[in-house]
Amino acid sequence: MDRLQTSVAVTRFPGRYIQGPHACGVIPRLAEELQVHKPAVICDAFVAANILPNHLAPVLTSLQPLYLTFGGEVTHEEVARLVAAGKHEKCDMIIGIGGGKTVDVSRAVAFESGRLPVIAISTLASTDAPCSARVVFYTPDGRFESYRDLPSNPTAVIMDTEILIKAPVRFLVAGIGDALSTWFEAESCAKVHAPNCTGFRSGMSAVHLARCCYDSLFEYGEEAVLSAKRGVITPAFEHIVETNTLLSGIGFESCGLAAAHAIHNGLSEFHCTHSFQHGEKVNIGTLASLFLTNKPKAEIDKVYRFCKAVGLPITLAQLGFADPLPPDTIRMIGQHTCVTGSTIYNEDPAISPAAVSAAVAMADEYGKKILAEH
Numbered sequence: 001m002d003r004l005q006t007s008v009a010v011t012r013f014p015g016r017y018i019q020g021p022h023a024c025g026v027i028p029r030l031a032e033e034l035q036v037h038k039p040a041v042i043c044d045a046f047v048a049a050n051i052l053p054n055h056l057a058p059v060l061t062s063l064q065p066l067y068l069t070f071g072g073e074v075t076h077e078e079v080a081r082l083v084a085a086g087k088h089e090k091c092d093m094i095i096g097i098g099g100g101k102t103v104d105v106s107r108a109v110a111f112e113s114g115r116l117p118v119i120a121i122s123t124l125a126s127t128d129a130p131c132s133a134r135v136v137f138y139t140p141d142g143r144f145e146s147y148r149d150l151p152s153n154p155t156a157v158i159m160d161t162e163i164l165i166k167a168p169v170r171f172l173v174a175g176i177g178d179a180l181s182t183w184f185e186a187e188s189c190a191k192v193h194a195p196n197c198t199g200f201r202s203g204m205s206a207v208h209l210a211r212c213c214y215d216s217l218f219e220y221g222e223e224a225v226l227s228a229k230r231g232v233i234t235p236a237f238e239h240i241v242e243t244n245t246l247l248s249g250i251g252f253e254s255c256g257l258a259a260a261h262a263i264h265n266g267l268s269e270f271h272c273t274h275s276f277q278h279g280e281k282v283n284i285g286t287l288a289s290l291f292l293t294n295k296p297k298a299e300i301d302k303v304y305r306f307c308k309a310v311g312l313p314i315t316l317a318q319l320g321f322a323d324p325l326p327p328d329t330i331r332m333i334g335q336h337t338c339v340t341g342s343t344i345y346n347e348d349p350a351i352s353p354a355a356v357s358a359a360v361a362m363a364d365e366y367g368k369k370i371l372a373e374h
């Protein structure tokens with residue numbers, strides 16, 4: 001980091017955050033304000049069949065959008081294909097509707113199409129991707145390739161809670177897992193003035209929003225999961241959708257990542273974790289970070305009991321690993337986490353793979369103890 005990066009704080013926000021039942025209904029007004037003539041709507045085949053017809057197509061009829069089907073993986077080839085299709089029809093706005101991958105690809109397409117305005121409609125409250133300017137790229141065979149931080153965040157993010165309440169509850173729980181990491185990583189980065197996702201230090205507002213994210217999870221998380229199981233939109237459900245998406249989104253991007261996401265990346269090297277959600281893997285990273293940063297026992301217990309109550313994984317076996325673990329596995333998780341450039345070094349530049357392995361083993365052991373409790 002140069003001198004400017006250590007002394008200047010940069011905070012990023014989406015242009016607008018819009019949430020509530022039937023929130024998609026605001027799009028024609030937004031399009032008018034933005035003087036849009038022809039939007040392109042990007043979604044995958046599942047969303048095209050199950051969500052578009054009831055929730056989006058009826059509100060867009062007057063705009064006559066171009067509908068483009070996203071193949072499902074965020075690759076440079078897929079971005080180029082969608083850009084070419086939108087340019088051919090002279091589209092002047094991108095609307096992405098779907099999960100984290102769809103909102104990522106839509107932001108990339110909007111940028112590559114000449115910085116078009118982009119509306120990100122997330123049909124899952126499963127990650128903090130929608131509000132960010134970050135795009136996670138994969139190889140065509142589905143392996144992580146790189147991150148790209150675009151110069152701008154979405155023009156608007158829409159969370160339509162009539163759509164979200166019908167999504168499988170596991171996605172909401174995974175979003176809670178992703179959001180639970182936010183405060184711990186923000187706190188670690190702020191302590192050592194580690195850079196946030198903009199490369200600069202975090203400002204006071206973003207750090208407060210990250211703390212608000214944490215407090216809101218404990219206040220409303222359990223109730224929100226019960227609402228989702230019952231299929232009813234309650235204030236707690238609305239609060240957790242906002243927590244998972246807006247608070248966690250600003251929190252991670254403007255405060256920075258540290259151990260939880262680094263350990264997520266280490267765990268993702270193991271094939272057995274591939275069918276698990278981003279937030280489920282991040283959660284094991286968060287739990288390990290509690291031991292790595294030597295948190296008080298009362299806080300450790302509070303976090304574990306919360307995770308158990310909402311249904312987040314708290315042991316490696318719950319993430320697909322064999323029990324008992326092959327002896328080398330814990331050691332390799334430490335090594336895969338501590339690669340060059342890993343955000344684990346935002347905790348402490350001198351951190352070692354052995355220290356990470358010990359923290360992951362301890363998180364797993366503590367999880368077994370909590371699971372055995374009645």
Ligand SMILES: NC(=O)c1ccc[n+]([C@@H]2O[C@H](COP(=O)([O-])OP(=O)(O)OC[C@H]3O[C@@H](n4cnc5c(N)ncnc54)[C@H](O)[C@@H]3O)[C@@H](O)[C@H]2O)c1
Nearest residue numbers: 046098099100101102123124126127129132134135136167
């Ligand atoms: N940009 C960022 O900062 C950032 C942060 C975290 C994760 N991500 C990305 O997000 C991805 C995870 O996103 P995700 O968990 O939202 O899922 P996803 O985008 O991987 O989608 C998962 C599946 O859910 C389906 N789906 C979408 N809406 C649904 C609904 N309402 N009901 C039922 N199924 C639905 C999709 O069609 C898809 O098949 C990660 O793989 C990563 O690439 C990006």
Ligand SMILES: [Zn+2]
Nearest residue numbers: 128178278282
């Ligand atoms: Zn995350």
